[in-house]
Amino acid sequence: MINILIVEDDKNIRKLMSIWLQKAGYNPLTAANGEEAVNLLAKEKIHLLLVDIMMPVMSGTELLRYLKLNDIRLPVIITTAKESIEDKKICFSLGADDYLVKPVDREELLLRINAVLKRSNVIDSKILHIGSVTLDANTLTVSSGEKSTTMPKKEFEILFFLLSDSDRVYTKPQLMDAFWGYDSDSFPDTVKVHINRIRQKIEPYPEIGIRTIRGVGYKGDIHVQKK
Numbered sequence: 001m002i003n004i005l006i007v008e009d010d011k012n013i014r015k016l017m018s019i020w021l022q023k024a025g026y027n028p029l030t031a032a033n034g035e036e037a038v039n040l041l042a043k044e045k046i047h048l049l050l051v052d053i054m055m056p057v058m059s060g061t062e063l064l065r066y067l068k069l070n071d072i073r074l075p076v077i078i079t080t081a082k083e084s085i086e087d088k089k090i091c092f093s094l095g096a097d098d099y100l101v102k103p104v105d106r107e108e109l110l111l112r113i114n115a116v117l118k119r120s121n122v123i124d125s126k127i128l129h130i131g132s133v134t135l136d137a138n139t140l141t142v143s144s145g146e147k148s149t150t151m152p153k154k155e156f157e158i159l160f161f162l163l164s165d166s167d168r169v170y171t172k173p174q175l176m177d178a179f180w181g182y183d184s185d186s187f188p189d190t191v192k193v194h195i196n197r198i199r200q201k202i203e204p205y206p207e208i209g210i211r212t213i214r215g216v217g218y219k220g221d222i223h224v225q226k227k
Helices: 011-023 033-039 060-069 085-093 106-120 154-163 173-179 190-201
Strands: 001-009 027-032 046-049 078-080 098-099 126-128 133-136 141-144 148-152 208-213 218-221
Touching: 001 011, 001 033, 011 027, 011 106, 011 126, 011 208, 027 033, 027 046, 033 046, 033 060, 046 060, 060 078, 060 085, 078 106, 085 098, 098 106, 106 173, 126 154, 133 154, 154 190, 154 208, 154 218, 173 218, 190 208
Parallel strands: 001 027, 001 046, 046 078, 078 098
Antiparallel strands: 126 133, 133 141, 141 148, 208 218
């Protein structure tokens, strides 16, 4: 299970983000300021931090400085109301991996988390169980009983992502951003081509699929009750 630490002084935002992360298959932990975060980092294995800037006791930038000074290399996404270029420059210079301005959109946050985890190779530790089907990111395999299918990395990651958050519909541009990046030279039909290849490979596993939502995009399709 991937542990994501939410460092945020607003308890309502902490609670909302925790719900979002739980539904997406992550294990959220929370801290009300940077000092609480430092204490948790000493006790728990954390894979990614969501960090607000303006907090009492120890601010988000102070937490970034602490991580840098102590050579603690963890993916960090800043979530803040501060939107100036100067604030962004400071955070990125201190080691932040991404920067989101509040109010944060749920879909965008999950896409950014997935992209950062993917770049940091953290996502490879994930295993997803759906009915009798297991998706193992360590081996890029989909298996059920004696059946096992190894997939290309990109195709597996797209499938894993959609099934991990199967309640949401993702547009082609959102998927392009998450898996190829905005500056990619890939053609617009790249997503459709990958989706079609994935569907062919998972035909032996009727419990999972990818559904096309006409005029919108794609969503994970699960044919068993999720645990």
